[in-house]
Amino acid sequence: MTRISEHDRLQAATGEPASAASLLADAVVQASAALSRTLAPEALHHVIAEQAARLLGADLSLLHRAPAGRELPIRLLASSGVPLELAGAFDELPSTPSLIRRAAESRRIEHSATDEADRERFPDVRVIEASLRPCWVVSAPLLGADRLLGVLTCALGGRSAPSLELLPCVQALGALFGLALDTAERQAEQRAQHHPRGALDDIPDAGPPSQRRALALLEDARAELREADGRLAAERRWLHSIIEDFPVAIAVFDERSGGSLVASRRCEQICGGPHPLKMPPSPRRALLCAPGGLPLLHHEMPLVRAARGQATTCEELWFRKPDGSYVPVVVSAGPIRDDQGTILGAIASYEDVTHFTERARLHQEWISMVAHDLKQPLTAVSAYAGMLLRRSQAAETTGWSQKVLAGARRLERMIEDLLDASKIEARRLSIERRPTDLVAHLRAAVELAAAERPEHAVELTAEEDVPLVLVDAARMDQVMGNLLLNAAKYGDPGAPTRVALSRRGAEVEIAVENRGPGIHPDDLQRLFQRFQRLSSGQSGNAPSGTGLGLYICKGIVEAHGGRIWAQSQPNETTSFHFTLPLPEAPAGDG
Numbered sequence: 114m115t116r117i118s119e120h121d122r123l124q125a126a127t128g129e130p131a132s133a134a135s136l137l138a139d140a141v142v143q144a145s146a147a148l149s150r151t152l153a154p155e156a157l158h159h160v161i162a163e164q165a166a167r168l169l170g171a172d173l174s175l176l177h178r179a180p181a182g183r184e185l186p187i188r189l190l191a192s193s194g195v196p197l198e199l200a201g202a203f204d205e206l207p208s209t210p211s212l213i214r215r216a217a218e219s220r221r222i223e224h225s226a227t228d229e230a231d232r233e234r235f236p237d238v239r240v241i242e243a244s245l246r247p248c249w250v251v252s253a254p255l256l257g258a259d260r261l262l263g264v265l266t267c268a269l270g271g272r273s274a275p276s277l278e279l280l281p282c283v284q285a286l287g288a289l290f291g292l293a294l295d296t297a298e299r300q301a302e303q304r305a306q307h308h309p310r311g312a313l314d315d316i317p318d319a320g321p322p323s324q325r326r327a328l329a330l331l332e333d334a335r336a337e338l339r340e341a342d343g344r345l346a347a348e349r350r351w352l353h354s355i356i357e358d359f360p361v362a363i364a365v366f367d368e369r370s371g372g373s374l375v376a377s378r379r380c381e382q383i384c385g386g387p388h389p390l391k392m393p394p395s396p397r398r399a400l401l402c403a404p405g406g407l408p409l410l411h412h413e414m415p416l417v418r419a420a421r422g423q424a425t426t427c428e429e430l431w432f433r434k435p436d437g438s439y440v441p442v443v444v445s446a447g448p449i450r451d452d453q454g455t456i457l458g459a460i461a462s463y464e465d466v467t468h469f470t471e472r473a474r475l476h477q478e479w480i481s482m483v484a485h486d487l488k489q490p491l492t493a494v495s496a497y498a499g500m501l502l503r504r505s506q507a508a509e510t511t512g513w514s515q516k517v518l519a520g521a522r523r524l525e526r527m528i529e530d531l532l533d534a535s536k537i538e539a540r541r542l543s544i545e546r547r548p549t550d551l552v553a554h555l556r557a558a559v560e561l562a563a564a565e566r567p568e569h570a571v572e573l574t575a576e577e578d579v580p581l582v583l584v585d586a587a588r589m590d591q592v593m594g595n596l597l598l599n600a601a602k603y604g605d606p607g608a609p610t611r612v613a614l615s616r617r618g619a620e621v622e623i624a625v626e627n628r629g630p631g632i633h634p635d636d637l638q639r640l641f642q643r644f645q646r647l648s649s650g651q652s653g654n655a656p657s658g659t660g661l662g663l664y665i666c667k668g669i670v671e672a673h674g675g676r677i678w679a680q681s682q683p684n685e686t687t688s689f690h691f692t693l694p695l696p697e698a699p700a701g702d703g
Contacts, residue, residue, distance in 0.1 A: 138363055138462045140168045140282055141289060145355060148293045149348055157297050158191035161290045166193040169282060171267035175203050179261040180217050187213060211237040213264045216252035222283060224251035241268045253287035257295025289355055296351045362463040364388050366416050383465050385434030390416060400433040415446035419459035422448050441470045480535040484528045495521040530661040537668030544672050546583040555614055558593040569601045570609035579616050583696050588669045595662040596689050600627035619695050626688035632681040640679055641667040
């Protein structure tokens with residue numbers, strides 16, 4: 114059996130686990146909406162059991178009352194999805210050890226993969242496992258103001274181990290259900306003390322019985338209104354407390370109340386103060402910025418866009434704290450709608466990814482250091498091999514020198530590829546854009562390829578009305594060199610490689626086409642991933658290299674704001690296309 118300690122509580126997720134945060138926020142919103150429909154404790158018990166089964170995908174859920182003592186049984190309050198053959202088995206758990214009692218005593222989430230040891234030790238696990246085999250059972254204590262209010266147990270058939278996405282949901286929903294139970298019980302106590310049913314006797318004798326009854330009805334109506342106002346205020350306080358105490362950094366924007374905003378304490382910790390939308394512009398408030406530090410305008414903020422119906426998923430941004438420091442975050446935001454689809458507000462989650470960006474920075478620095486240390490001996494090897502090649506007259510020595518020099522240069526290219534790939538992964542690839550004549554640039558690249566591989570003909574066609582484009586010329590040489598090298602590797606030796614440049618509206622398109630065996634449609638989907646090396650030509654063998662060339666091409670093109678893709682017809686032609694955006698015309702031009 115595994116236990117979740119303080120160190121296992123919900124942590125900031127990476128860019129990939131950021132969608133999990135969006136699903137978690139959505140589950141909390143759905144549960145909050147269901148719980149807000151009632152404040153009666155008895156009805157709330159059934160809502161909690163049903164929502165837990167639905168939102169966690171559990172086959173059955175059980176809600177037990179908090180045990181009054183070690184020697185007393187634990188009574189079942191509500192259940193969902195319990196099979197008929199198990200009906201009554203969980204009405205009262207004995208005082209013997211059980212997973213549910215263990216969660217109640219430890220006040221932590223307990224779960225079991227129903228192995229033989231746990232079946233022998235815990236009778237509740239044994240009963241569940243007899244119906245759902247195999248299964249995973251989790252018990253979560255429901256706490257409110259440090260009081261144990263109940264224990265929620267869910268069983269999922271076919272699960273041999275807890276899901277990484279499911280445990281944070283159990284933790285968050287457990288906290289939400291605990292707050293709901295605590296609020297409902299306190300409201301029930303206040304209603305019992307508020308207005309006694311004998312209020313009719315306090316009304317003075319003001320006339321005939323009919324008038325007296327009318328006054329009594331009026332007083333009852335006033336009491337019901339006061340009670341309804343109290344329930345509404347309590348519900349609002351309850352929802353605010355859920356948001357403020359939620360363990361993930363979230364912010365909720367409410368259009369109905371003039372654009373008010375409520376943020377969790379975790380969100381304010383990341384911001385270093387109130388959320389940027391909660392304060393008027395001032396030098397002392399936090400700012401939400403694009404990567405690099407440029408502050409977003411009000412209409413560009415994910416929460417504001419979500420309130421207009423534009424959802425955001427895993428967008429990387431920065432919070433600039435009032436002290437000037439930055440916190441990298443991954444933001445997901447979406448609108449909150451009613452049953453008719455009307456937008457009532459928006460919710461956003463913010464994940465602090467400082468740890469992961471720092472780890473990526475250290476990873477990139479480590480690769481740079483290793484590459485630098487590898488380059489030093491390679492430079493020496495290349496220098497001595499070149500010197501030996503120039504001075505030696507013996508044919509055998511010349512041949513070996515050429516092989517050493519070619520191997521050293523190939524290894525240098527591999528090191529450069531690894532460096533570029535690590536920079537792309539860490540989003541640290543440097544691009545120095547300058548106005549460039551692409552026609553002349555491509556002509557030079559084609560001439561260089563023809564000189565290096567004279568057995569492979571390369572043809573260039575270019576439209577003449579292509580204007581200057583802002584690009585990093587050295588990086589464009591890298592892209593074209595890679596695509597032309599691939600065309601020579603994979604294409605038919607006797608067929609020429611064709612390069613075409615054309616204008617497509619607000620961008621230019623460059624295409625490199627060759628005739629050959631082609632690429633299978635399944636391989637096209639993974640062509641631009643790291644370390645992908647396809648079979649070469651007719652031999653079917655993978656060519657030499659790191660498998661990073663197309664991944665680097667994709668990173669360079671996207672860093673310029675362009676797109677890259679491939680098209681292929683088996684045993685016909687294969688073409689690689691990429692686009693580059695044209696610079697915007699100055700205001701006032703034609």
